[in-house]
Amino acid sequence: MSLFELFLISIGVSMDAFAVAICKGLSLPKMSWKHALVVGLYFGGFQSIMPFLGFLLGSQFKDAIVSFDHWVAFILLGCIGLNMIKESFSHELDDCEDPSLHPGQMLLLALATSIDALALGVTFAFLQVKIVPAVSFIGLTAFFFSVLGVKAGNMFGAKYKSKAEFAGGLILIFMGGEILIDQLFGI
DSSP states (O other), rough: OOHHHHHHHEEEEEEEHHHHHHHHHHHHHSOHHHHHHHHHHHHHHHHHHHHHHHHHHHHHTTTGGGHHHHHHHHHHHHHHHHHHHHHHOOOOOOSSSOOOHHHHHHHHHHHHHHHHHHHHHHHHHHHHHHHHHHHHHHHHHHHHHHHHHHHHHHHHHHGGGGHHHHHHHHHHHHHHHHHHHHHOOOO
16 A cells, blocks of 8 residues: 555545534534544544554454455455545534533544444555554644644634544545556556
8 A cells, every 4th residue: 555545545534523523623613633632532542543444453353354355355445434534514513512622522432433444454455554653644634633633623614524524534535446447457
């Protein structure tokens, strides 16, 4: 996997965190860099941990499915992408109402926004990605987009939430298709 492909995937899986960070920024009466950094650390941390756990899980059974692993990668990334696109059309702003950064709430939000990263980690096991640099890159990307999301939400409101989720979904579907085409046709 090239650095550019990893960059695109990192952006794709970071869009859920970005969308929730926008809501956190929207709920803040005044922009606080401390709040933005806390949100970034939660989301970036979970976006690193979850694909690593998925990689460990996927490594346990990758040899059993090596002949069709590209299909598994395509299906997982496609499903994650389609789900993100579906969510982009839902106009729920439940996460936008509470400015709290209570650890229990932030853990739940970070977990919820990183479930797709767990599935991505399973895909990484099949693709034999160097996991530590990959999850570090994903975590830093999610951190950056989360901090940016808090700032954007505080400045612009929820205007970009659905667009971010839609774009993230398209990126993941594109990457799943690219992996499938590469494995089937060697392009």
